[in-house]
Amino acid sequence: MSGAAPARASSPVFAGPLLQVQNLSVTIPSARGDVHAVRDVSFAIQPGERVAVLGESGSGKTMTALTLLGLQTPLAQVSGVLTFKGRQFDLARQRDAAATVLADAGVIFQDSLSSLNPISRIGTQLVERLSLRGWKKAPAHVEAVRVLNYVGVADAEARMSAYPHELSGGMRQRVMITMALLAKPSLLVADEPTTALDTTVQAQVIDLIRAVQAENGMSLLLITHDLAMAAEVCDRAVIMYAGYVVEDVTMAELLRRPRHPYAEALLGAMPRLDTPGSQKLDMIEGEPASALGDFDRCPFMPRCRHADAACEGSVPALAVIAADHVARCVHPGRVGLGTPA
């Protein structure tokens, strides 16, 4: 990385978290019935904090992020309360809430090729981004080149006149990061930013996101299915299953002792390099829960090795494990004690 970091985000003038969601629900009507993509989700991101929202496909992690940015499908029925920089919005009524967040967030999507305009040069797109914020063309060009340099794009001046398809996947993701940084955001949202990249390039982009976050002091919301990557980058994990937050915990504590059986099972189901092939992987039996309809029991119950009759009847409430640790389980005391009996 070269060149000076963009100016730090100014210190917060609000108290408490940068962003807080309370009881967020997103329902999308479909021919087969209502899809409950997000169910009663609450979490917070402190200034400068790096939070990973983890889950498998259909868990609601991406829909949660899209809704906070106002990018959800127009059909979606949204409810919940969003607090951003001390301003509170009722998401069911105030459609402008998301615009407030979006204006102060930089977003990096998985597929950089479809996120950039294919028929417009990189430079044009970067300068346009600054023009929207009132920059004149010439200084905007200089600023774009400076930030491209900063994120490690070699020969930045020449790259300004390239089209997106002329760049490699890693290079395009750097352009996306540049685009995000130009707005001097207080929140960086990254949705599976490295899934489409090769392993060695993925490592470069992860390093870059970490460095950019640390040097600029912004908060990071990382949406991913990759627990190992989240552990490398983030301070806190919000784990989702079937649209619910099932555990919200610091990353260190998650790795030490998870308290939701799904989190526990995920940790055991990952092949690891330190134990190649020697141990059998713990399996999570069965299939992920459906997003259709309502649950009259714990959504993870059919796949859970700790389940018993207490898990039936209703969806468990979030149990408070510690001041900054909750788990949606009726038996958190049984979880995370090592191999099953």
Place this chain on the structure above:
Amino acid sequence: MSEPVLELRDVTKRFGTRRRPIWALAGISLHVDAGETLGIVGESGSGKSTAARIAVGLDLPTAGNATVMGRPVSESGGKGLVQMVFQDPSASLNPLLRIIPSVREPLDAGSGKTPTARQSRALQALGEVGLGGEGGDRFPGALSGGQKQRASIARALAALPPVIVCDEAVTALDVSIRAQILNLLRGVQDAHGTACLFISHDLCTVAYMSHRIVVMYLGKIVEVGHTEQIFAMPAHPYTCALLSAVPQLQQGRHVRPRIRLHGDPPSVMRPPSGCRFHTRCPMADERCRSEEPLLRQLENGHLAACHYAPVDEARLAALAAARAAA
């Protein structure tokens, strides 16, 4: 030593035209022994999928040969002896065919068994992958991704081939389903003594499945060894970098020295001179730019194609850091 089940010898594959050739495989040799799982890891453009397609006879090598049980894969006798599990189970099952006939197809295609025997073997194969009962009467559209991949595995194993090829077979699946499929594959392999060529970009998965591992870069093999050898003593700079690039669950604590490569993998259309890795290698020198290193044996079964193998990971990390700072 007994004859390998599957063997690629000096295989090259050229795509594109004669004037503008793209060498997807620039000369590789590998073998899979009976009951063994050989993993291939590599990034996009490494040629790992081309190797898989040649191993099952879907593509013909430009030069060299691919044999299964000593017979050429492309000839009729060899074809049924190796089966493949693809990445996308939705695209590899006929959507208009119920699961049972799909699974039975390799048997119908020339096993010489009676219809009753074929049907019962297909049902048995479905049972082995956990799709017994009415699972086989359904259409692929009614199955989840994990179930479809189970059906693909049942089809691959229906005729009890001596070897199967899995190309990114679990990449499209969620973590919790992935573990099921990996354990299932290991189980059925153990039950039938089936050998496997297991291809993935994911080092962790390959490590979990394989007895031996081949590391590929731009159409060439850069390192081969037993899984323990590759992980305990990676000898090629690219292998070292690949291992250090994998995110680890231990937070903030790196077991391995951090080796960060510069830039992207070069295009296969214009491979670098000399050692193909020299443009990204932290320790490349003049010799690497001009002279191509050959795959040479370091110790029993452990080979690397680097002039300076085995390399010291700590020294490599220091050189990579110095290069990044420059």
